[in-house]
Amino acid sequence: MKRFIIKLILFFAFPLVLLLVGYVIAVKKVNGYQPEKNVSICFIGDSHIQKAIDDKLVPNSKNHGLSAEQYLHSYYKIKLLLRNKQQLKKIYLGFSYHNLSSYSDEFTIGEKTAFVGSKYFFLLPKKEQFNMLKSVEENRNTLLKNLVKELINTNLHKTEKLEFIGLYQNKFKNSTADLKSINKRICQHFYNNNKIISFSKKNIYYLKKIIEICKKNNVEIEMINSPLHPIYKSKIPKEYIDFYTDFCKENKLKVLDFSDMKLSEDCYIFDGDHVSLKGSKVLTNHFIEVTRSGN
Amino acid sequence: MLFNSLSFAIFVPIVFILYWFVVSKNLKAQNTLLLLSSYYFYSCWDWRFLFLLIFSTLLDYYTGLKMSNSNSTKSRKFWFWTSIIINLGFLGVFKYYNFFASSFAEALLGLGFEVHPALINVILPVGISFYTFHGLSYVVDIYKNRIEPEKSFITYAVFVSYFPLLVAGPIERATHLLPQIKRKRNFDYYQATDGLRQILWGLFKKIVIADNCAQYANMMFENPDNFSGSGLFLGAIFFAFQIYGDFSGYSDIALGTSKLFGIELLQNFSFPYFSRDIAEFWRRWHISLSSWFKDYLYIPLGGSKGNTWMKVRNTFIIFIVSGFWHGANWTFIIWGLLNAIYFLPLLFSNKNRHNLEIVAKGNVLPSSKEAFSILLTFALTVFAWIFFRAESLTDAFDYISKIFSSSLFEIPKFPKMGRAKTTILFILLMLIIEWLGRENNYALEKITFKWKKPIRYTFYYAIIFCIFWYGQKEQQFIYFQF
Numbered sequence: 001m002k003r004f005i006i007k008l009i010l011f012f013a014f015p016l017v018l019l020l021v022g023y024v025i026a027v028k029k030v031n032g033y034q035p036e037k038n039v040s041i042c043f044i045g046d047s048h049i050q051k052a053i054d055d056k057l058v059p060n061s062k063n064h065g066l067s068a069e070q071y072l073h074s075y076y077k078i079k080l081l082l083r084n085k086q087q088l089k090k091i092y093l094g095f096s097y098h099n100l101s102s103y104s105d106e107f108t109i110g111e112k113t114a115f116v117g118s119k120y121f122f123l124l125p126k127k128e129q130f131n132m133l134k135s136v137e138e139n140r141n142t143l144l145k146n147l148v149k150e151l152i153n154t155n156l157h158k159t160e161k162l163e164f165i166g167l168y169q170n171k172f173k174n175s176t177a178d179l180k181s182i183n184k185r186i187c188q189h190f191y192n193n194n195k196i197i198s199f200s201k202k203n204i205y206y207l208k209k210i211i212e213i214c215k216k217n218n219v220e221i222e223m224i225n226s227p228l229h230p231i232y233k234s235k236i237p238k239e240y241i242d243f244y245t246d247f248c249k250e251n252k253l254k255v256l257d258f259s260d261m262k263l264s265e266d267c268y269i270f271d272g273d274h275v276s277l278k279g280s281k282v283l284t285n286h287f288i289e290v291t292r293s294g295n
Numbered sequence: 296m297l298f299n300s301l302s303f304a305i306f307v308p309i310v311f312i313l314y315w316f317v318v319s320k321n322l323k324a325q326n327t328l329l330l331l332s333s334y335y336f337y338s339c340w341d342w343r344f345l346f347l348l349i350f351s352t353l354l355d356y357y358t359g360l361k362m363s364n365s366n367s368t369k370s371r372k373f374w375f376w377t378s379i380i381i382n383l384g385f386l387g388v389f390k391y392y393n394f395f396a397s398s399f400a401e402a403l404l405g406l407g408f409e410v411h412p413a414l415i416n417v418i419l420p421v422g423i424s425f426y427t428f429h430g431l432s433y434v435v436d437i438y439k440n441r442i443e444p445e446k447s448f449i450t451y452a453v454f455v456s457y458f459p460l461l462v463a464g465p466i467e468r469a470t471h472l473l474p475q476i477k478r479k480r481n482f483d484y485y486q487a488t489d490g491l492r493q494i495l496w497g498l499f500k501k502i503v504i505a506d507n508c509a510q511y512a513n514m515m516f517e518n519p520d521n522f523s524g525s526g527l528f529l530g531a532i533f534f535a536f537q538i539y540g541d542f543s544g545y546s547d548i549a550l551g552t553s554k555l556f557g558i559e560l561l562q563n564f565s566f567p568y569f570s571r572d573i574a575e576f577w578r579r580w581h582i583s584l585s586s587w588f589k590d591y592l593y594i595p596l597g598g599s600k601g602n603t604w605m606k607v608r609n610t611f612i613i614f615i616v617s618g619f620w621h622g623a624n625w626t627f628i629i630w631g632l633l634n635a636i637y638f639l640p641l642l643f644s645n646k647n648r649h650n651l652e653i654v655a656k657g658n659v660l661p662s663s664k665e666a667f668s669i670l671l672t673f674a675l676t677v678f679a680w681i682f683f684r685a686e687s688l689t690d691a692f693d694y695i696s697k698i699f700s701s702s703l704f705e706i707p708k709f710p711k712m713g714r715a716k717t718t719i720l721f722i723l724l725m726l727i728i729e730w731l732g733r734e735n736n737y738a739l740e741k742i743t744f745k746w747k748k749p750i751r752y753t754f755y756y757a758i759i760f761c762i763f764w765y766g767q768k769e770q771q772f773i774y775f776q777f
Contacts, residue, residue, distance in 0.1 A: 001315060001482045008491075015756065140301070141766050148763075 019151065023122075026154035030122040033080055033159040036062060040087050044074050044166075045094020048226040051170040051274050052094070052258075054284045065094060066166035068116040070108050071206035076123050077164070078210055082217045090220040092256070093210060096228070096273060097240045098189035102200040109202065114139035118146035119164045122154055172269045172276040177229045182272035186235045189273075196237045204247075211251055223248065225259040227283060229272030233259055256290065258283060296339040298548045299501055306336065311555055315482055322479045326453050329476075329556065333458035337422070340462070344420035347385065348456060354381055355430035356451045359437045359444035375438045379431065386427050389419055394623030422462035424620060428587055429455050433469045435591055442469050450476050457558070459549040463542075465563040465583035472560070480557030489740065490554030496739045497547025499758050502766040504725055505540030507718040508533040510767070514709060516684055519694050524703035527694060534684045535677045536722050539568060542581065547737055566733045568676075568726075569654050571668035573637040574647040576676060584620070588613050599647075606642055611635045621683070626691060630682040637675050653733050721765070 050065030267279030318324035396412035515530025546563035618631020685691035732738035
């Protein structure tokens with residue numbers, strides 16, 4: 001019996017030790033990330049900002065946006081960027097109204113964490129790592145698989161090449177908004193069985209924490225409301241718009257609101273809440289003009 | 296609690312530790328632990344049906360004792376038929392009532408009488424077909440004076456409810472399992488490592504082969520209109536490997552788990568897809584059920600004795616009943632019927648017991664004749680599986696007609712082609728390993744012994760990696776529904 005137990009433990013210990021060593025290296029590597037030295041402006045948020053601002057056109061800037069990123073992830077990303085006391089002066093935080101919806105919680109404490117959260121795993125503190133492992137049931141196998149993939153990637157590649165760092169990306173060359181997709185999107189973001197979805201406590205909590213950490217580090221923070229198709233915008237529940245307006249006032253947040261910006265149909269992609277490649281060029285140029293003029 | 300779930304991976308080591316470290320000195324305590332663990336395992340599916348299982352166990356235990364204590368034949372008969380009627384009654388109500396009621400109503404409608412029978416809306420208790428057959432074999436064996444009844448309720452209850460075999464077999468015999476439960480078990484290192492190896496191979500077949508094949512088989516069988524004849528043909532082959540990987544994988548996990556507790560269960564599969572004729576296939580597929588039907592139905596009916604007409608009749612009865620055992624649907628009956636038809640040429644030519652040894656024993660490759668026979672048997676089996684998998688007879692005929700269309704010779708196209716190619720590669724890998732290990736009880740039993748340690752362990756790690764990497768969401772075992 002003793003021989004059996006020892007052999008069994010050794011058999012499983014070998015890959016576990018390998019994974020543990022890989023984990024320690026990955027955490028160390030991620031936490032040792034050094035932002036590019038000339039970067040003083042960062043764009044952070046989900047796919048909305050990722051697709052909207054072409055950082056090549058904005059001097060000394062870096063777009064760290066990544067699809068489905070939640071404020072929980074953004075907070076730890078900002079913390080990482082500020083850790084090394086670099087010359088970071090300003091953060092533009094992407095915003096779209098669905099970021100306030102508890103629909104987003106699926107990406108932090110729900111099944112979709114398996115696909116989204118795993119990219120940020122080594123960036124998160126132990127408690128959040130544990131929460132992630134705990135929150136997934138149906139997709140547990142996918143999460144574990146993605147974590148192993150991430151572990152291998154993190155160990156093999158330079159940190160700046162890792163997916164969680166984010167980058168400007170827009171592959172929608174010829175696209176227009178589609179009414180059916182917009183309606184579907186609105187339902188997905190704001191409604192559940194025809195009832196308005198409640199606000200996401202988690203996202204709001206981490207939005208506040210982002211504001212705090214920026215203040216603490218003397219880094220200016222400004223919200224960017226990415227452009228929305230007029231039909232999409234008109235269908236956002238009033239509660240969400242009011243909440244955001246009040247939140248920004250309460251927290252004395254600066255806001256660059258492009259959500260009502262007039263863009264041609266081909267500046268949007270089918271869902272009406274992301275801009276196309278053309279839209280991103282128009283928006284980035286407009287952004288440069290606005291920031292230069294100081295408005 | 297599925298065998299391929301995390302909860303089972305936690306459950307087994309806990310029971311194992313308690314079994315070998317806490318209660319190992321006392322046989323009664325060991326058996327009590329096995330019984331409680333089995334009841335816990337079963338109640339994880341649906342605790343309400345635990346009462347049915349306990350009732351069924353008590354019934355057969357009690358009638359067994361009563362038969363043994365009876366002095367008169369009349370009394371023995373009474374207790375025997377009480378057990379048979381109640382056991383089959385439960386099975387009939389839960390599994391077949393709706394089928395018979397609606398089929399009867401349809402038949403009456405054909406005669407011009409419209410009736411609306413009351414149907415019952417109840418889920419099938421998991422494992423009912425298996426534990427009922429367990430109990431039936433026990434009662435029949437006592438009635439026929441083949442065995443003595445078990446005096447200890449705990450021992451008998453473990454025989455019926457032992458968790459590795461509770462939900463989908465193998466269907467054990469009292470003569471094989473009861474003596475093992477009554478005997479003190481000592482830990483055997485080689486038996487335990489053999490068990491782990493068998494579990495590993497079972498998980499590979501279930502998770503890597505069956506669950507991946509299931510994606511494509513489901514895709515094709517659910518929407519046959521969207522695929523070409525060649526795609527549907529491939530879909531039927533995927534299903535053949537799905538059901539094999541699923542059920543033989545399950546059986547390997549069951550047998551392997553049981554070995555960890557020092558108990559050997561009956562072999563349920565013996566490389567059926569390497570069979571050279573349908574008779575050999577049925578000696579190698581779901582062996583515990585085939586032999587159950589042989590011993591408790593075919594032989595009492597006269598078996599292969601008597602004239603040709605008797606043999607044909609008995610063959611049809613056993614295959615149709617076997618089909619019906621799988622479920623209350625005409626598709627299963629036709630599946631059984633088809634297998635009976637396949638069997639007839641062998642019966643008429645008296646060749647049904649020709650291929651008793653494993654194919655190409657002692658050789659690396661089969662002869663061309665053997666290879667042809669294997670392919671032909673496989674093709675016949677795949678054709679029959681279409682009926683087994685289809686939701687209805689109309690669906691089955693529709694599927695077959697779409698296979699044999701002009702698009703049969705097109706290159707098949709369907710979503711996730713890359714993954715399908717990987718699955719096909721895994722099927723080939725499994726077939727190679729099974730071919731190499733075909734002279735053993737299961738593929739991995741001895742083939743790795745010849746390899747050096749580093750190669751052997753790399754192979755085990757590679758299998759674990761494949762299970763982890765190519766695994767899908769936990770999926771139910773097909774035979775749990777029977």
